[in-house]
Ligand SMILES: Nc1ncnc2c1ncn2[C@@H]1O[C@H](COP(=O)(O)OP(=O)(O)OP(=O)(O)O)[C@@H](O)[C@H]1O
């Protein structure tokens with residue numbers, strides 16, 4: 001029997017909207033999704049661990065990964081590189097397991113070109129004021145970096161029409177439930193078993 005490939009889910013949205021928070025809450029639940037840990041040249045924040053939060057790389061190391069074609073997408077964001085490792089994503093999908101990416105919008109658009117069968121989810125804040133409060137209150141960025149992220153947010157929000165689903169992150173639990181519904185609904189849509197039933201029913205009807 002041919003094994004069904006896994007589904008690639010991509011969660012994106014402006015900085016500070018809560019992508020990381022929603023993703024972590026989702027993975028605290030019982031989920032069959034596999035999270036792809038990104039590579040970055042950004043310095044680790046307090047408490048972040050190499051190989052858990054990110055694979056932390058120097059710029060030289062990252063540029064080597066780019067030139068060797070080891071990333072399915074990458075973007076320069078707020079003066080640092082971020083990218084998704086190709087081998088892990090491809091191998092995991094081949095094994096029939098779903099992969100979950102949490103990335104910014106330029107990277108998501110690149111993934112869409114290479115994986116048009118992926119499922120693209122955009123997280124939006126209830127308001128720009130709330131977005132600003134979230135980035136400021138997180139307390140991880142300097143004033144200058146907050147300004148750069150908020151400026152980028154306006155262009156990022158403009159891109160939401162390129163996504164399959166848009167979810168407002170006004171409440172983490174609600175947003176997580178909606179992401180879970182997307183995962184479930186995509187499985188129902190693509191299920192080979194459902195297709196076999198449909199074929200059998202169609203044959204019965206003729
Ligand atoms: N629904 C929510 N209501 C209130 N605060 C939230 C909500 N979701 C996330 N937050 C808070 O907003 C801040 C930003 O969240 P988070 O770091 O998850 O955003 P992000 O989109 O991953 O940001 P970045 O792209 O910069 O990594 C955090 O302090 C988080 O606790």
Ligand SMILES: Nc1nc2c(ncn2[C@@H]2O[C@H](COP(=O)(O)O)[C@@H](O)[C@H]2O)c(=O)[nH]1
Nearest residue numbers: 015038039074075082083084102103104107
């Ligand atoms: N294009 C990619 N963007 C990524 C990836 N991993 C994370 N990100 C996004 O970068 C920004 C900044 O992240 P932060 O941890 O410095 O706050 C945020 O929007 C992330 O979602 C990736 O592999 N590719």
